[in-house]
Amino acid sequence: MIERDTVVRRLTTVFQQTFDDPSLELHDAMTAADVDDWDSLQHIVLVLAVEREFRIRLNPAEVGKLENVGRMIELLQAKAA
Amino acid sequence: MSLNARSGVAFEETLSRARTAVTGEDARAALAALFASVTPDSDFVDQARAARALKRIDVGALGLRPLRIALVAGSTLEHFAPVLRLWLARMGFGAEVVLTPFDTAVQSVLDPSSALRRSRPDIVWLFSTYRDLALEVHPGTGLAEVQRRVGDAIAARQALWTRLLDHLGCMVIDNLVDVPAEDPFGNLSGSAPWGLRAMLRRYNADLAAAAPSAVALFDLDHVASLWGRRRWEDARYWFHSKHAFALDATGSVAHAAARLIAGARGLAKKCLVLDLDNTLWGGVIGDDGLAGIALGHGEAGEAFVALHRFVKALRDRGVILAICSKNDRDTAMSVFREHPDSVLRLEDFAVFVANWRNKADNIREIAATLNIGLDSLVFVDDNPMERDIVRRHLPEVEVIDLPEDPSGYVAALARPRWFEAVAFSSEDRERGRHYADNAQRAAYREDFVDLGAYLRGLDMLGTLGGVDSFYRPRMAQLINKSNQFHLTGTRYSEAELTALAATPDCFVRHLRLADRFGDNGLISCVVLRRRERALHVDTWVMSCRVLGRTVEEFIANDMRAVALAQGCDRLVGRYVQSPKNGLVADLYERLGFARSAGSEAGSEWTFDLDAARSGWTSWVRDAANNEGLPR
DSSP states (O other): OOOHHHHHHHHHHHHHHHTTOTTOOOOTTOBGGGSTTOSHHHHHHHHHHHHHHHTOOOOHHHHHHTTBHHHHHHHHHHHOO | OOOOOOOHHHHHHHHHHHHHHHHTTOHHHHHHHHHHHOOTTSOHHHHHHHHHHHHTSOGGGGTOEEEEEEEEESSOOTTHHHHHHHHHHHTTEEEEEEEEEGGGHHHHHHOTTSHHHHTOOSEEEEEOOHHHHOOOOOTTOOHHHHHHHHHHHHHHHHHHHHHHHHHHOSEEEEEEOOOOSOOTTTTHHHHSTTSHHHHHHHHHHHHHHHOOTTEEEEEHHHHHHHHOHHHHOOHHHHHHHOOSSOGGGHHHHHHHHHHHHHHHTTOSOOEEEEOOBTTTBBSOHHHHHHHHSBOSSSHHHHHHHHHHHHHHHHHHTTOEEEEEEESOHHHHHHHHHHOTTOOSOGGGEEEEEEESSOHHHHHHHHHHHHTOOGGGEEEEESOHHHHHHHHHHOTTSEEEEOOSSGGGHHHHHHTTOTTOOSOOOHHHHHHHHHHHHHHHHHHHHTTOSOHHHHHHHHOEEEEEEOOOTTTHHHHHHHHHHOOSSBSSOOOOOHHHHHHHHTSTTEEEEEEEEEETTEEEEEEEEEEEEEETTEEEEEEEEEOGGGTTSSHHHHHHHHHHHHHHHTTOSEEEEEEEOOTTGGGGTTHHHHTTOEEEEEOSSEEEEEEETTTOOSOOOOSEEETTSOOOOOO
8 A cells, every 4th residue: 555645745746737736735625616627527537647647447436436535545545556 | 740659757848838838928839839748649638738738828829720610429529629629729720619419419400599500610520439320230130121220320310411511501520430349249240241340331331422522521430440449449438428439549539530620621731742862762862873772672672662652642642742852853853764663753743852952942942833831741851850950940841750660651651641631533633733734834934035925825715614513522622722812711611602602692603724734623713792783702712823824814804794794883802811811912903903991901992893994804715705815
């Protein structure tokens, strides 16, 4: 299992690049409502960027479950090597 | 544009350069940096980020051509639309992409107040996939039933096309559908008539035969096979969000479609400029001599023969060929005259430049000789230094990188798809010859000091006509491809031309021109509209090949004849400035029209028919009457 801090750092970069906002910071309770442009369309872009960064493939059910940042970090800690 | 995949770090660097450039308000540099950061093969994350970066660039400042496309699909294309816009920008379009839900397509077309009808698209793209067709039949179904099912599917497409063409009068694109990789019957699915693969192949072949020229077919199946059929469908995203193809294939689909659309709207490349030594043969002709160069039999020469065949095929479909080489001219020409294995012959080239000057200057001269814009040229050279010089000095020219190994030359030329066309007309077949004839005419012109004597000696014969099924495709092609001799920049599809011809007080004309050197084909189109006692020139395009031969005057006389027959007292012309049509900025002035309104960007010109008792002097004889030429 990789360090939570490492996941957060890498995930922050993914968020900043996907939403084109270098000042974006993550917190566990963060959801789509907290980020401009995080709609269902951009969610898929985000998921693909996460898959690329962490070299994993998520199944359709997992894609739907990633609605908040805390859950996303948990899942990535569990799945990423 | 290079097709090499870029690493993630390089992508970040170029993308941040693109961003800096936008804030510096240098939109052109921003766009160039953007396209240095992404290729059609880049994955979806990079495509999406580049598409987002494009939104920050002031597209209006680039002079990109406006284009409205409506996508009508039974699958999710929301992620595809911005990437399509990205690759259309690469081809010179400032596109607006609108999405229409598939289930509402027919209503959208019929209802004049629908979003689709109100958006007045230039192109409607029916983005169909094999899933939309539902062609599956029971195993063992007989051939007659299979044919009936496929026939029904085609008839449904035709009905949709007819509605779109009748009601929107725009260009229609439909897909040759993708054939899925996996199938429960495996091999049998392709070999038995009732197999899904066999039925989809039958559908694609029959659809191609059924499509009228106003409908362009996008070969989605070919894109799927080039991209990799096993990866083409990503079941996860079909189940999750109804994406019909893998998101990472988005760039490939958008790039191929943008190329096709560019071809349909007159922005495909027209001329291939080739180097000689180590490009069209191995070795250096000046050093190695005819017998010493690698061309023909043997492993070293075969690759060059294959390239010759590919280039010859491009020429036969209407691409103009030019040579630009550092060589002694006669020595270089001897290969095409005398080498037994040279597929390309001297007459295949419209321009042959072999000297020791720099290639940027030579290419500029080639464009000027052919009367085409620099952005219509594609340059191929094995020497990276020469490519770099041309890239630096002539950013408008597309430069193709060749690999070290000549076996890869054909693929390097084919992959960027610079010469896509939606159709092939007899004019395309003749084009190479037209340009070669022109070189002869230029040589003939040098013998004459008196221009009138030269023009009389050309023995030009003009044949006027309107919109008919035979000439309509070429008329639409000319209107949509012409940039330089195009007064108003209007674009009309075949369907729109047919509609215009049927409109009262509207006159659509074309002119074909022959002379003692050959047939120039259909070289001009005019759309005229009568409003009260004025005849307005809505559209006037002409091939630059025939410039300065009093063809303009001949056409003006035809406009005058139409105006007089309609009881008009004046001709009114308009000039709308574009980046390319400076050539005709003073056309109306030269023809004696008086400026009646306008600014730098556009002006209106009036010719008073009552005040002028006669028409214009032209050396073109009208095929319809036997009047002699002016003395």
